[in-house]
Amino acid sequence: MDPQPELELEPARGSRARELRFQQALFINGEWRSAATAATFTVEDPSTGETIATLPRAGAEETIAAIDAAHAIFADWKRVPVLQRADLLLKVAQLIHQYREPLAQLAVLEQGQPLEASRLGIDYAASFFRWFGEETRRIYGRTIPHPDPRRRVSVEYTPRGVAGLITPWNAPLASPAKKVAAALAAGCPVVLKPAELTPLSALALAWLIQQAGFPPGVFNVIFGDAPAIGTQFVEHPAVRTISFTGSLAVGRKIYSAAAEQMKHVALELGGNAPFIIFADADLEQATSDLLSLKAANSGQICVTANRLLVHHSIAGDVERRLVETYGALRVGDGFSANVEQGPLISRQAVDRVEGLVRGSQQAGSRVLCGGRRLELGPNFYPPTIVSEIPAHARLLREEIFGPVLPIQSFSEPEEALALANETRHRLSAFAYTQSLELATRCARELDFGVVGVNDPRPISCETPFGGVAESGIGREGGSEGLLDFMEARLVAFRS
Ligand code: NAD
Numbered sequence: 026m027d028p029q030p031e032l033e034l035e036p037a038r039g040s041r042a043r044e045l046r047f048q049q050a051l052f053i054n055g056e057w058r059s060a061a062t063a064a065t066f067t068v069e070d071p072s073t074g075e076t077i078a079t080l081p082r083a084g085a086e087e088t089i090a091a092i093d094a095a096h097a098i099f100a101d102w103k104r105v106p107v108l109q110r111a112d113l114l115l116k117v118a119q120l121i122h123q124y125r126e127p128l129a130q131l132a133v134l135e136q137g138q139p140l141e142a143s144r145l146g147i148d149y150a151a152s153f154f155r156w157f158g159e160e161t162r163r164i165y166g167r168t169i170p171h172p173d174p175r176r177r178v179s180v181e182y183t184p185r186g187v188a189g190l191i192t193p194w195n196a197p198l199a200s201p202a203k204k205v206a207a208a209l210a211a212g213c214p215v216v217l218k219p220a221e222l223t224p225l226s227a228l229a230l231a232w233l234i235q236q237a238g239f240p241p242g243v244f245n246v247i248f249g250d251a252p253a254i255g256t257q258f259v260e261h262p263a264v265r266t267i268s269f270t271g272s273l274a275v276g277r278k279i280y281s282a283a284a285e286q287m288k289h290v291a292l293e294l295g296g297n298a299p300f301i302i303f304a305d306a307d308l309e310q311a312t313s314d315l316l317s318l319k320a321a322n323s324g325q326i327c328v329t330a331n332r333l334l335v336h337h338s339i340a341g342d343v344e345r346r347l348v349e350t351y352g353a354l355r356v357g358d359g360f361s362a363n364v365e366q367g368p369l370i371s372r373q374a375v376d377r378v379e380g381l382v383r384g385s386q387q388a389g390s391r392v393l394c395g396g397r398r399l400e401l402g403p404n405f406y407p408p409t410i411v412s413e414i415p416a417h418a419r420l421l422r423e424e425i426f427g428p429v430l431p432i433q434s435f436s437e438p439e440e441a442l443a444l445a446n447e448t449r450h451r452l453s454a455f456a457y458t459q460s461l462e463l464a465t466r467c468a469r470e471l472d473f474g475v476v477g478v479n480d481p482r483p484i485s486c487e488t489p490f491g492g493v494a495e496s497g498i499g500r501e502g503g504s505e506g507l508l509d510f511m512e513a514r515l516v517a518f519r520s
Contacts, residue, residue, distance in 0.1 A: 032124055032232050045131075045225070049078050051087055051248075052231035054094035055241025061086045066221055066249060071137040071368045071404045072358040078135075078225060082249030088216070088257035091245035095187040095214035096263035098242035103184045103212040107162050114158030114210060116237040117230075121151035121198075128198060128229055133359040135223040136197050137367040137404070138322045140359055149486075150202035150230075153502070156486035157210035160504060164211070164511070177518045182511040184212030185289060186265030189258030191218045191251075191279075193271045194370055195325045197226035203486075203501045204268050205230070209243065211510035213266065216245045216258070220271075222370055224248045259283050266291065266510055273450070273495055280498075291499030291509040293327070293491060295424040296452030299445035300330035301467070303438065304338050306457035307479075312346045314457075314481040315430075320354055320408070323366050324428040325374075328453040328475065328484065331425055334441050337434040344393060344412060344432060351408045351430065352394030357401060368404035369427055375406050378427035385411055385420040385431070395428070424450055438463060442470050452492035455481060 032047045050057040060081035068078040121128065125147050132143040166181045188208040192200040201217055208215045219227035224246075231246045247254060255275075258267050259282045269279050270293035283290045300318070302311045319330050335343045357364040369375050375398065382396055395409030412432040414421055420431050435441040445454055453475040456467035464478045474492040477483045484490050489503035499509045 032127055032229055045078060045134075047232055048228060049080055049225075050228075051081055051083055051091075052228065052235075052244070052246040053087065053091045054245065055235065058087070060084070060249065064249070068135055068222070068225060070134055071370050072360075072402065074402065074404075080224060080248065083247040084250040084253040085257050087247050087249070088254045089261060091216045091247050092187055092189070092257065092261045092263050094242040095216050095245055098240055099184075099186055099214050099263075101240065102214050102243050105212075107164075110210065110212070111158045111161050113237055113239055114154050114161065114206060117206075117233055118151045118154035118158060120233040120236055121147060121154065121202075124229070124233065125151075128226065130360075131225055131229055132197050132223075133367075135225050136194060137359050137370065139364045139367055142321060143359065146196055146199050149196075150198040152486040153199070153202045153206040156502070157206035157506070160507060161210035163504070164507065171517075173519075175520050177520075179516050181514050181516055182211075182507075183514055185510055185512055186213060187261075187263045188213040188215050188266045188268060188510055189218070189264045190215055191255065191258070191267070191269045191271065192220060192227070194220035194222040195322060195327075197223035198230060200270055201227050201230060203506070204270070205244065207501065207506040208266070208268070208510045209239075211507045213510045214243045214245075216247065216264070218248055218251065218254045218258075219246065221248050221251065255279055256282075259286055259288065262286075265289060268499070268509055269293070276497070289509065291501075292497040293499070293501060294452075294495060294497040295426070295450050296327045296329075296473075296492060296496055297331045297422070297424050297448040297450035298328060298453045298455065298473070299332050299334050299448075299471075301334045301441050301445055301454075301456040301458075302336065302339065302343060303441070303456070303458040303460070303463055304336035305459045305463075306339075307459060308339060308342065308346070310479070311457035312343060312350065314455075314479075316347070316350050318455075318481040319351060319428070319430055320365055323369055323406075325370065325426050327424075327426075330430065330455060332421055332444075333430055333432045334444055335432060335434055336441075337436055340432070340434040344410070347410055347430065347432075348394045352410060354408050356399060356405055356407055366408060366428060368402065369406055370404070372403045374427060375404055378406055378425060378429055381420045381423065381425060381427075382409055382411060382429055385414050385418040388415045388418050390414040390418065390420070390431075393432075422448070438466065442467070446470070446472055449495040450492070451494045452496040453477065 395407035489505035
């Protein structure tokens with residue numbers, strides 16, 4: 026396939042459809058390639074169901090080619106002078122900013138969230154290239170004073186080798202960016218497998234990385250037969266780290282298969298975040314923060330509030346405020362002006378969310394708003410608030426990953442903390458209170474990877490992010506984000 030050196034999205038056929046004008050192929054060893062077979066798959070616009078791209082379907086053969094290309098360049102890439110590596114990563118950040126608008130439109134097209142939110146997602150993706158471009162200069166290692174004065178002992182951080190990265194569809198550019206920027210900064214070449222539902226932003230990233238001047242083979246993108254690609258990540262000896270973001274079920278499979286090969290695995294899995302509002306909280310602040318957290322990406326964010334726990338004395342007030350605000354969000358196509366919530370990613374996602382709400386209704390809970398599919402199209406589901414939910418309902422136990430907010434009330438702080446911790450999906454938790462004592466207690470006792478006290482968005486490129494228990498292993502972002510891609514090697518000299 027001939028390279029087309031442009032990344033453009035032209036309005037076509039009316040106001041919302043976009044004509045894609047950039048490479049739609051696999052990116053292996055610096056070349057745009059088709060698959061070995063003629064097999065293809067299609068990408069759909071979740072708002073309309075229209076096919077927006079037809080892509081080659083890679084399997085084992087293409088994955089091996091991509092891993093081999095990455096492995097072949099590893100020895101060179103890890104020796105690239107650190108300033109040169111930093112400049113390349115910073116150049117990608119700059120290019121992402123330069124192409125912010127087409128990238129944001131592309132994200133709306135393949136993922137569905139409203140345009141303004143997509144623009145912020147693009148900025149977020151760029152921030153990781155900037156952060157890790159800066160961090161690559163600070164991979165210091167350390168010297169350890171040894172009891173034997175003849176010995177000089179130090180720890181050196183060195184890149185592990187080829188990184189196999191697997192990302193989900195809910196943040197089509199930012200999710201790959203977090204992993205790719207960290208791996209490249211650490212000195213690891215990358216094979217990225219984005220979600221087949223949203224592979225176009227990853228292809229755009231490949232194009233930007235090509236423009237930035239990275240050597241061929243350092244960054245590769247493949248997609249198609251996910252299990253076949255995952256199997257090669259596990260089995261090919263050159264892959265030394267597998268970094269996966271997605272569901273617990275798939276994460277578990279990869280983790281157990283990789284154990285056979287003794288590979289380093291990093292997992293960013295789902296959450297079941299409690300959002301606690303204590304009786305003394307600033308209600309205005311708490312409810313507006315909850316609204317902004319829950320409205321984002323139609324609730325399809327791993328850190329979003331999955332359960333609201335509210336003190337019984339203020340429960341009526343909080344419910345009323347949320348029905349008036351969350352329940353009134355404008356739902357529609359992400360390209361339409363003033364839309365605050367887009368579609369869900371797929372029909373199956375709507376079926377699942379609807380099933381959770383129906384199930385809890387059948388068990389006796391009360392739907393305060395929403396709860397019925399919208400006429401807008403098969404992927405649209407309204408902001409929904411549910412209360413009086415029996416403790417055993419799946420709605421409280423599972424990650425919803427959609428625009429549904431279950432509410433539970435509590436009487437004592439102990440009860441709130443116990444309910445909050447009653448999950449093994451421990452990615453993030455939020456608590457609102459004006460009491461210093463309660464705030465400190467929440468920080469101490471909420472056993473989650475991220476705890477936000479009076480803060481709904483504590484995560485940025487500078488901060489280490491990840492879960493505990495069944496929410497995963499490893500951290501993305503922060504200086505910790507490099508660790509999954511490096512070995513701490515002990516080097517000793519004796520005189
Ligand atoms: P998923 O596990 O179905 O898919 C994730 C990725 O894995 C996709 O690229 C998919 O193609 C790939 N995949 C599927 N089967 C595979 C296999 N057998 N081998 C290798 N790869 C395979 O998850 P999803 O539905 O795309 O994403 C939603 C989930 O991701 C939610 O649970 C959400 O909480 C989680 N998530 C977590 C974070 C985090 O940072 N912790 C961020 C976003 C999403």
